[in-house]
């Protein structure tokens with residue numbers, strides 16, 4: 035009797051980051067069942083033809099609730115505080131339907147660019163209340179067929195200076211908030227802000243993801259306090275900081291100490307190239323500093339890092355298509371990464387943010403969900419160099435999108 039194993043789907047001739055020689059990936063029950071060359075079995079087949087298969091991109095830091103605001107904010111050409119003020123004014127008028135509509139636009143673009151996991155920050159304060167939170171919870175539910183969305187609730191405009199914000203944060207953490215964020219630099223008492231966020235994190239047993247050190251003045255920093263709190267509470271591996279642009283202002287000899295500190299305390303760093311490059315260095319009239327912390331160099335020194343989208347089409351960043359491959363290419367270009375470092379740049383939008391988010395079932399490996407995207411290229415470094423099309427994507431073994439390769443029509 036023929037004992038060929040039956041699978042739901044099989045990807046033929048896929049190159050993966052661990053296998054430059056094409057292999058087959060079999061899927062059963064939404065999970066990866068077997069990875070082997072020339073599998074003999076009964077299943078629907080997709081011939082990947084030597085192209086690169088990835089387990090999807092992981093966006094560890096995005097703001098779905100305040101995306102796509104360009105049409106309603108006029109021409110804002112300022113720094114960080116101008117952007118915060120502009121969004122604070124618009125936020126009062128946000129409705130659940132409005133946040134849902136704008137967020138769904140971005141989430142759909144992320145899906146068709148191959149993102150399979152995402153952590154979105156959601157602003158919680160007395161002006162917006164829980165309206166954005168309710169909208170993003172609905173997005174999480176309605177797009178679960180294509181993407182795993184994790185909600186990080188945070189007070190963008192401060193905590194100790196904003197009566198009512200903490201109570202709302204607690205309400206959100208009781209009702210679906212999965213991570214707690216913060217923004218100490220907008221608080222009148224940054225250390226108390228950090229202390230309160232860590233208190234809530236422990237109380238609800240959630241990870242911490244703070245906006246931190248977002249300027250180019252290295253004479254002061256909140257990083258030491260975050261590392262201290264992380265160690266005090268045994269939170270190593272559960273804390274991330276976004277931006278950390280101050281590190282880009284340090285010469286190599288002064289960068290060593292904070293790098294070692296971050297590595298030792300298990301605090302991860304998320305670099306947000308589009309926003310960091312757009313908002314930093316605005317005092318300069320020429321020789322403008324990039325304000326981009328070199329994530330791949332920090333990784334070499336033991337710090338867990340990711341590169342992420344942050345803002346899309348709003349006063350913080352009036353650009354964006356939610357493509358993490360484009361962001362990694364952009365990062366590699368601006369960071370002047372060498373060809374030998376392109377693989378590390380791809381890690382910054384795949385493996386490393388998955389670790390940062392403590393996702394334990396990510397990757398093309400037997401037993402993991404069959405989250406697979408296929409790129410029109412043949413290796414990790416070429417994905418960064420060529421910015422290839424993402425041709426198709428699968429979530430738990432079900433196809434969620436397809437993109438056709440362009441066709442040329444030369445004259446007959």
Ligand SMILES: [Zn+2]
Pocket residue numbers: 095096097155245276344345
């Ligand atoms: Zn952010």
